[in-house]
Amino acid sequence: MSIGLARLREEPERIRQGAIDKGEDPSIVDAALALETRRRELLGESDQLKAERNSASRQIGEAIRAGAAPTGPEVAALRKASTDAGTQIERIDAELAAAETQLEELMVRIPNPADPDVPVGDESANQVVRTWGEVLPKDVTANGVQWTRRPHWEVAADLKMFDLERGAKITGSGFPVYTGPGSRLQRSLIDMMLDIHTGEHGMTEIWPPAMVNAASARGTGQIPDKEDLMYIVTRDELYLVPTAEVPVTNLHRDEIFEADQLPIRYAAYSPCFRREAGAAGKDTRGILRVHQFDKVEMVFFEKPEASTEALEWLTSRAEVILQRLGLAYRVLLMATKDMGFVQAKKYDLEVWAPGVERWLEVSSCSNFRDYQARRMAIRYRPEPGAKPELVHTLNGSGLALARTVAAILETYQQEDGSLIVPEALKPYMKVDRVVR
RNA sequence: GGAGAGGUCGCCUAGUGGCCUAGGGCGCCGCACUGGAAAUGCGGUAUAGCGCAAGCUAUCGAGGGUUCAAAUCCCUCCCUCUCCGCCA
Incomplete structure (x- = not known):
């Protein structure tokens, strides 16, 4: 319940x-x-x-x-x-x-009521609360030369950054193999994001297991609600994590904090495994919808009175990553019917991908209030010796890699086929430019 | 994977069928003593549910069983530690 x-x-x-x-x-x-x-x-x-x-x-x-x-x-x-x-x-x-x-x-079939400031309605009621950066056009005219930005899979194939065919051969479709500079880009992004969240935002880094037991899957509501979403290792009754939210939030299942321990703010890298059942045929090209991707997730445990503000801060921490990468994005406040069953309020971050001319969801930042905490019995003592109360939990991607990579490839590709490395990634990539 | 030991109230620990309605120590909180502190003394110190309250109920790793009665006996499972085997 x-x-x-x-x-x-x-x-x-x-x-x-x-x-x-x-x-x-x-x-x-x-x-x-x-x-x-x-x-x-x-x-x-x-x-x-x-x-x-x-x-x-x-x-x-x-x-x-x-x-x-x-x-x-x-x-x-x-x-x-x-x-x-x-x-x-x-x-x-x-x-x-x-x-x-x-x-x-x-x-379990009664949803978490949305916050009063959440727009009521389906996805058409979602509100764009702000946009950042320049929404680049697909067709470019620069110095009298005209060229067209290509979709990320073409850029990647050209620069040998990932190999979807071989991924399909060794595992299955939707399991990309990152190669050479593509592999290095994965590593660089994870490293950069964790460095910013820990060094600048004061979060504690977590490197969680990629599989969880049934109790944990139940804790964050993956079972029974979203069982189709997950890969299940039936022989050992383990579940491959669809997001680091699952292991990291469960870290404190059945625990009671003292008031001075809060807030607790984690940044966790994990691979993410999603079956994406029912999504066959959608976004089949490139790496916009894959079965395995990488993500840095932020997970907060807050005092109830602090959670409203914490969601704004959490969201802005995800935005910092996009800003450092120089990627245009917009922030959407999700309407009641589009926000999910357990969220009280949710912002989605969508990055602009000029090659496919689409806004791609790269982060989803939510406040669950006490809904998750109740299921997992995560509490705190407002005063020493006082009766425990439920904490508020929040989480948000900061960020999901695959689509971020797609946006980087499409945003930073050059007319000559090379790729400029975003300034913030240069110390990690060790090069300024990826060439054929 | 094999053998053994063990999981008790924040921590350590006592507890082999009924004054265990879980004792003691440490830690923590309050009070006393003190100029202040240490030491000492006294008291308090799990969670959940129900009830206006007194209080009642449940929980001794989890689940099941035996019994009028289970922390205690039996069964299954989980976890931790030690040794052995295997192995990045």
């Missing part, structure tokens, strides 16, 4: 409206509410009976210690009382377990 039973009881209207805004069925909220009432009744009865049974058992021990015969009538009566309670407990607990299972099934 993810929105919390207390909140369900306290503000069912807001939750019902939240479901409607996200295009989900609001009747689930009413069904859950009714089931929750029933659950509490059963729980009360069960607790009462358990108290009776415990009391009878305790009295048997006391009676025997006081000298009563273990087979005598006094003990027999107590034993019967305990057994009778036990029989009823069995019955009620079975009913209770059924109610809880049902309730949980309903609760």
